[in-house]
Amino acid sequence: MSAPSTRPASRSADHGALPGLAELCPSDLSLEMFRRMCRARHFDEQAFLASRNGWLQSLVYLSVGQESIAAAISTVMGGAWIFTQHRGHAAYLSFGGDIEKLIDELIGLPTGCCRGMGGSPCIHDPNIRMIGHEGLIAEHVPIAVGAAYASPDSPVVCFFGDGAVEEDYFFGALGFAATHNLKVLFVCEDNDLSVLTPTSDRRSWEIHEVARSFGIRAVDVADDPWLVHHHVSELSRRLPAFLNCRTCRCYWHVGAGQDGPPEWDRFNIVKQQLAGLGLENAAATIEAESKAEIERLWKSRLQTPSAT
Amino acid sequence: MEKSVADTIRDITRDHLEQNNGLLFAQCITAVGWIQNTVPPHAPGLVELPMADVSGPGFAIGAAIMGRRPIFVLRFQSFLWLAVSPLVNYAAKARDIWGKGVPIFIRAIASEGNGTGPVHSGCYHNLFMHMPGTLVCAPMTPNEYHEVWNAFMQQDGPILVSEHRRSYLSSAEMPDLVRNDADVTLYPISASRFSTLEAIPILEKMNIRCNVVHILWLKPFQLNARVMDPLKRSGCGLVIDPAFEIAGASQSLAYDLMLATRRPVKALGQEDRSPGVANRLENGTPTPQRIVEAAVQLVRNKTTAPSTPP
Numbered sequence: 074m075s076a077p078s079t080r081p082a083s084r085s086a087d088h089g090a091l092p093g094l095a096e097l098c099p100s101d102l103s104l105e106m107f108r109r110m111c112r113a114r115h116f117d118e119q120a121f122l123a124s125r126n127g128w129l130q131s132l133v134y135l136s137v138g139q140e141s142i143a144a145a146i147s148t149v150m151g152g153a154w155i156f157t158q159h160r161g162h163a164a165y166l167s168f169g170g171d172i173e174k175l176i177d178e179l180i181g182l183p184t185g186c187c188r189g190m191g192g193s194p195c196i197h198d199p200n201i202r203m204i205g206h207e208g209l210i211a212e213h214v215p216i217a218v219g220a221a222y223a224s225p226d227s228p229v230v231c232f233f234g235d236g237a238v239e240e241d242y243f244f245g246a247l248g249f250a251a252t253h254n255l256k257v258l259f260v261c262e263d264n265d266l267s268v269l270t271p272t273s274d275r276r277s278w279e280i281h282e283v284a285r286s287f288g289i290r291a292v293d294v295a296d297d298p299w300l301v302h303h304h305v306s307e308l309s310r311r312l313p314a315f316l317n318c319r320t321c322r323c324y325w326h327v328g329a330g331q332d333g334p335p336e337w338d339r340f341n342i343v344k345q346q347l348a349g350l351g352l353e354n355a356a357a358t359i360e361a362e363s364k365a366e367i368e369r370l371w372k373s374r375l376q377t378p379s380a381t
Numbered sequence: 382m383e384k385s386v387a388d389t390i391r392d393i394t395r396d397h398l399e400q401n402n403g404l405l406f407a408q409c410i411t412a413v414g415w416i417q418n419t420v421p422p423h424a425p426g427l428v429e430l431p432m433a434d435v436s437g438p439g440f441a442i443g444a445a446i447m448g449r450r451p452i453f454v455l456r457f458q459s460f461l462w463l464a465v466s467p468l469v470n471y472a473a474k475a476r477d478i479w480g481k482g483v484p485i486f487i488r489a490i491a492s493e494g495n496g497t498g499p500v501h502s503g504c505y506h507n508l509f510m511h512m513p514g515t516l517v518c519a520p521m522t523p524n525e526y527h528e529v530w531n532a533f534m535q536q537d538g539p540i541l542v543s544e545h546r547r548s549y550l551s552s553a554e555m556p557d558l559v560r561n562d563a564d565v566t567l568y569p570i571s572a573s574r575f576s577t578l579e580a581i582p583i584l585e586k587m588n589i590r591c592n593v594v595h596i597l598w599l600k601p602f603q604l605n606a607r608v609m610d611p612l613k614r615s616g617c618g619l620v621i622d623p624a625f626e627i628a629g630a631s632q633s634l635a636y637d638l639m640l641a642t643r644r645p646v647k648a649l650g651q652e653d654r655s656p657g658v659a660n661r662l663e664n665g666t667p668t669p670q671r672i673v674e675a676a677v678q679l680v681r682n683k684t685t686a687p688s689t690p691p
Contacts, residue, residue, distance in 0.1 A: 187479055190479070195478055197479040205478060209471075213439075214436075214439070215437075215439025215443065216439045216446065217443060220444070220446055221443070222443065223404065223446075223451075241436075242439060244436075245437070246439065248433065249431060
């Protein structure tokens, strides 16, 4: 057994911070990113309750704590093909996915986005160009790269976690994207955990450095939405590129439970920053409206005759 | 001059690449005469894959999702062990899970002998038969290859085309051989069809008369009159396959045939041992001699066994 795990120095809520970004950002963009964060956060809080109450037929992989990444990227790369892994609620909802269809999918209804076949980890919706994940970790990464090869005019965003980058086919995909100069933004939602095993127990290298060794531009930053937005705006102009995003998963790897408080919760940090920007009231309104709407939709869908 | 199987594959491929905006993914495309002369040299849409055996099929699947109907070529079926995961777990499941299939034409080339031993010997189409969502076939003639290609273009899922090097230079079609006085019905698959045709005259000299029903489609395997009637009349059958016998195509088809006809059907495939490089240690497609021995045993058992129910 190796020495006790240690957190890497780069793992902090302000890793890679660029002062003043939030202040420079137009208010409507700041609020739009927050609106998308709210959509994912409130959806998953309801999913948490539904799972805990035994109303869901599927294993549920919650995005709570990680919402800011997809929320920010979606404001830059809307219309791109989206490939996500099992923790895909935030990406689906940020890129315009239908809330009711996702609720129905989790409940197992035929009106779900995969007719109940996929559940939480296999979200697929061609209406928003989101291609489903089959379940094996990182298997979608070569598929995303192949899609970018076959359809070179359409950019691709491929989300995965810090465990996925250790899969052998991930490296093949990275190399193919670099060789053919494909329009892929690789996004690692790095919560430092593969289920419960920290990165330092699994590997000695950093994935953004591996990406650079392939000649791919790579950035390693925290999940501050303004920071993510800034870098994705730059990276998306010259793909392929790699974004490693340090973030925190608030709940269990799968299911509705919590082992302890997260290292940080970006959602609360963003609310404080919005208040500092004089947007407290606007943010509170967005949050209240989002929460009410999503609670209403969950309640409505759970009352359908075939639910639960 | 009649076209060989290799000519046919190459022509179909060229048409697809030039006229359908298709793609062909493979490693070492120029190797050994452009993959035994089955790939049109320098055609558009040829994608040279890196030596990344596990991610390679993923690239082709991505291209299929984007509508390019890719051909994915494995120069040896031994590579299927690495490539199989995205193909059966993603491409094959897609239609069931998401309601839209992933059309990908998987050319997997079986080989044996010539010192390939434990490395590149083998035929593993049974891997795909086991999982839902993939059509599985083993064309050995030009017309069969056209049939398989047309089937691929008319549906939206993956298809595993289990090829065999022994077929590439052949231009012959292989019609079924059915006679009313047959003692046994042989169901050969892939390269065993050539071995079976070599075994027939040997068996005839031993006064054993054979039906031969050639098997093109392994999945779905259709139990129709063409397949069952000769067996019912001859009273026993033998399914012959270049793949491993245990839990393989030969046992699977033999089981289906027995249930459907109530006639004894034996399976014959690769022996349950690793093939070696030396000639004496090879373990490939059942030889004519093994086919003869198995057929003789079946016919002998039939004459000594209690009569089968109608």
